[in-house]
Amino acid sequence: MRPELEMIALIERYLLKELDEADMREFDKRFESNSTFRQEVELQRQLMDGINRLSLKISVQKAGKIYKWTKLAWQAGLGLLGAAVVAAAFVIFTNRSTEEAPAPDTHPIVPMDSVVVDTIYTPEGDTQMVKTVVPKTTPQAESPKPIKEVSRWIEAGRYIPSQNFEIRADKGNVIETKGGLVMAIPADAFVDENGSPISGAIQLEVKEALDPVTIIKAGLSTVSNGDLLETGGMFYINATQAGKSLQMDPKAKMLVEIPTDSTLEGMQLFDGEGTEDGRINWVRPQPQEQYLSAVNIHQLDFYPPTFRRRVARSGLDATDKPFVDSLFYSFTCEEMYERYYDERTQLRFDNVREEGRRGRRRRAIDDGEWVQAEQADSAYIRRDPAVCPGVNPSNIRAIWNDRFQNTNLSTKEFEERLKYIYQSCKDGILDLYVNNLDLPFYKVDSMVALRMTDKKMIRRFERFSKRRDGRVKVEDALVGQLSAYYSEKSRIFEAAANKTIREYWAEQRRLDTEATSRRIAYGVKERKRNLENYQKELNLNLDEAYRQLGQDRPRNIVASNRRYRFPMRSTGWKNVDRYVISSLNSRTTLNYTSKDGRKAVIEYEELRVKVDELESYDRVNAYLVTKELYSFMRMREMRDGFRENLNELIEYNMVCVGFNGDERGFFSVEQVEPGKIDIALGSISNTELENSLASLCKQRDKNDLLEDLAYQSFEIADAQRRLYNNEIRQIRRVLYRTVFRCSSITDRFGDQIPARSRR
């Protein structure tokens, strides 16, 4: 042997602990000193672990198979296997000519039905999924049919090697062939020519043709009544004892598992019948129903197509599932599709209008036209429960929960169909699926196809039906419960959603009204205050002007409540007054020289206040408080601050307040002088604010100011509320079309105020 192989042999002995002491020590020495050797040992150890793991895997899988079959065996309670009957392709052999009488070694054809095939484990240790379940049953095994001569088969059989197994007649057996075919044979499955059970050892000969190459090489055909089939595999089994062929007990049932790489759509099981010319014709196909696998219903997407995307595009957080859910469920059908129907005549109407005294009589409207009163008896007119073309979000809410886990609805297959249901614009389709959870999909699909009127939809659901998707196994008792739950909850959710929406907008309207009246009241107050301030300042200025002129101020001049016009009721010094008035109006310096050369000067000078970081506030107001005036004055707003012309006769304190949500910024200047000042607002609490105001102005002013500030707050909040509502309306308008894509009422959206009867 090559030295490399010698080394491998040595290492193997070491790993298997077959070395004696002396050799062991040698080995260790070499291990320590030689790093290449060490590496080789490690590699081989790794391999050994791999081999052991492989072996373990095979054992475990084998145990699993045995467990499954023995479980099935005992389930029937008779020691016989399962409720399903042998199926799959069956190759018929005979090795006699037609001239001879039927010899004892004829092989009965075991009639076939559908087979239960679940997970299959190939010898290689991989798991393959074969999902074909047909627990439908089956007529009893028929008596063996006469065999037709098919000499060609002898040749076919020859090319396929036999696999031989020995089993005991009185025990149930599970055998597995090289190709991965697993057969479970019950005890006492075979009988002799008289029909009495055999005992002792039985030889089983199995030939299998599971791959296309073998099938072709062996000359086996896959033809069914002239059409070519795609086969999943064929096999042959023969039982003998002491050379004598045995028959299968007609009452016995054998289970077979066939490995396949994939489940193809439309796989069916055929019986094989020998034909005259030595071929097999495959007949009596039975479709295999596929059991579906349920997934977690919360991982599926039951939203209308494009809904999530639209939500995200509206700037909302589309990943917040509870939020998206609640948004989706807030759309209701009822408001948009008010329908009534007459119980007796089953006529449907768009709307009903009440007439007569106390609304006793009702007339029905259909498509905008009056229907005769006789046709619609008011006593029988009822409001249609939410009938939604397509899908009603409340229905989705009723099914998208844990109650419907492990039902047909918690499958990808249903998710797929739901997308089309949304587009179908037909009502009741969703109900079909929900109320038929015990039926396989393909059946409901065809029911749905019948209901559709749109060609594309019909075709779509017919295609679904062709796929022969099955169902998720659900207990029968549960099916009825779920149906009831669904209809009840749909109603409840719909009503709740409607109520919420209605209440919200009613509240908003109330707030709107309130805001308006408050605004009006404020406006009135403002005007009054300004007017009183004006009068006060006018009187002040007039007094001063006349004093400077050394005159008495005529008392018959009345400060009117109109700014721009002054009724002239007297002559004389009215010029002064006019100048004073106009100077006050414009808040500019009065500079008047009387006829006798005396001057009256009252100066107005500007105060400019620049506020740092004005933009960081929602709003900033600047006020001037005085002793002289009736109330505070508001400074005029500029781009980055405020300005106002100050009257030299008046002493001002300036107060500046900024609003930022609930926070307030504040700055004040006592006895402020005209000029330019830069200020920055410091944050302040409400109590501090009050105290500061108290120290800066008289009681009455303080209250007025606080009131004004409160109003400002209110305005800011209200503006935000209105803005928000507009955004909602906008978003709902967009989303509405996505949720109710079938809606032909395009002018009703957003508010979803209860529809008024059309006239």
Added chain:
Amino acid sequence: MNDDRIIAILKSGRRNKALVRLYRYYPKVEKLVCSRGGNKADAQDIFQESLIIFCERIQNESFKLTSAIDTYLYGVCRFLWSNELKKRNRRTGLAIPIEEQPAEEVEVDQEREEKIQKAMSALAQIGARCLELLKLFYYQSLKMEEIAEAMGLSSAKVARNQKYKCLERAKLKLKEEQH
């Protein structure tokens, strides 16, 4: 067969009967997995993985089973399944409701696992005949003479040689994998 006997049998190496026995703990696992977004196939995979973990662990002398085999397997399955769910959900991107913490934290020796996986993939590349030979020797523990007969080789010596050649081939493949 009680727990101790099962463990003894598994240690001895003739484990098939014992494994079938352990399968009676499968229904509980199936219920667990199916109620948490899995199907029967998943349940079978998970259960088999747990058996493999269990068998390998008890080969280790230092491993002490502190609870009933039943509980241990169930705990391991819970752990494995919640891991699998996390892996799957990461792909779908949606969060799932938080599972309660599994009782048994199964430490997976990542390094060793990787090594074994590499070895297994190397073994997959040496050819069906080689693999068959190795299985017969290591798994079924047949004698060289028996192996020779089963594989159609002329003598035990030839079979032995073949075995070493197969091992050499596997080693080479493994070396390639490592680098």
